[in-house]
Amino acid sequence: MKLIPSIAFNDFSGSSGNVTARKIGEKTYLSSRTKHSRKKTPSQAAIRCRFGDTSRSYSEITEEQRQGWISLANNLGSYTTSTGSTSITGHNLFVAINTYRKICGKPFTADAPAQLLPSRYINVGDFWLSPEHIVFANVALQMGSNDVVLFEMYAAQSPAETRAWDKTSIVAVVHETDWGEVDLTKAYLEKFGTPLQIGQRVFIKVCRIDSDCGYVKWFSMLGSLASEKSFLYERIYKPRAKIGMDQIVPVSHEVECKDIDYEISTSSKITSNYISLSIINAPSIGCEFPHNGLSDAFNYDRSYQYSRGTPARKYLIQCMDVKIFNNSKKAINLYCIGGTFTKQFETFGTYFLTN
Structure with missing residues (x-):
């Protein structure tokens, strides 16, 4: 409360600043303003x-x-x-x-x-x-x-x-x-x-x-x-290890990687990713493309994922074996192990990692 001597001791009734004085008989009552102070x-x-x-x-x-x-x-x-x-x-x-x-x-x-x-x-x-x-x-x-x-x-x-x-x-x-x-x-x-x-x-x-x-x-x-x-x-906070388009060679003689957003968690071995590929000249039902080197969080990481074809192929479902090599070999490998293989496909979601 804001105390002003002239209010308290000079028979003053009224307001000054945020304080109101009321003279009742021989006593003066002081009260502060309860309205929002407008401070912000x-x-x-x-x-x-x-x-x-x-x-x-x-x-x-x-x-x-x-x-x-x-x-x-x-x-x-x-x-x-x-x-x-x-x-x-x-x-x-x-x-x-x-x-x-x-x-x-x-x-x-x-x-x-x-x-x-x-x-x-x-x-x-x-x-x-x-x-x-x-x-x-x-x-x-x-x-x-x-x-x-x-x-x-x-x-x-x-x-x-x-x-x-x-x-x-x-x-x-x-x-x-x-x-x-x-x-x-x-x-x-x-x-x-x-x-x-x-x-x-x-x-x-x-x-x-x-x-x-x-x-x-x-x-x-x-x-x-x-x-x-x-x-x-x-x-302690550790950023998730990631692979983006700037870390790979998107076009090789085998495949064109149209988009990749690949991450692994910092605790349990889980990956959340999205990969979109168009195969150019792969010799089998799989493909591989190089990367420019990844963080130490990657070594040899493997996941089994669902993928799907394009709308023209009615989103045919496949099962993909996705492998990340970051040791003596620096590449990302995808191989169809089930379903109907299509040359244009995308895989996405959250999966467990094995190695």
Whole structure:
């Protein structure tokens, strides 16, 4: 509370700063303002500017469109966020929905949606919060849907900040994951300017949101101290070993590799990959193409995978023996061991590795 001597001792009634004085009989009662102080972090200020820009657009829509937003707000009754519920007007609902649509990469909509699909809780697997890495694993996001994953974060500025959920701001809206992994290291630095410090308390809100609707309601809330080790299993972060187009010789006398995105996990021997090939002159029901040298995580790795042909061949199914050589031999070999072999095919998915 802000104490001003002139208020407390000079028979003053009224307000000064955030303090109100009431003179009752011989006593003066002081009270501080309970209204929101309007204090905000720089990141929250940027978001509120977006709300302001959208708010001005409300005056440009037709009266019929405004009535649609008013009717939707009346049916909704209250607007719920992770910080509580509040009654909402058509104007405020218009601003909230369109602001989050914009954040999700969707265009402005003047018409109220037919229904509001609220955001949902989302379970994430292990995660790392360190100065070098801010990474979330096992983030489930269905491909082909309107869903995106919204991340909000705030790093406490002192050990005394033990509950600062109202200070979080949007770090990223994720439209797709990297085989279930989301790396927010770069996004966090762009947002806040400084990396996390070991021992710093971090507040995280994450939810799955329908990008067409933009209705943020339910959050999963995660709190943790920044550490070099992961939250659940206390592991040091190691990037997954990868093979991309820049690491191979895509065209050989046998085959043209149109695309390759091959990764192996850092713990159990599992691969998630996508390989698309067109055989040019292979002598058998298999092919091989060289690479330029891979990381030490690769040596001799083998997986048995399903593959399929092109639409012209009605997606004929095959079973492929996929081998990665990274020793005295540096090549990637694929051989059909079952099904109907086609010269153009793709293989993808998650499989166990053997060697």
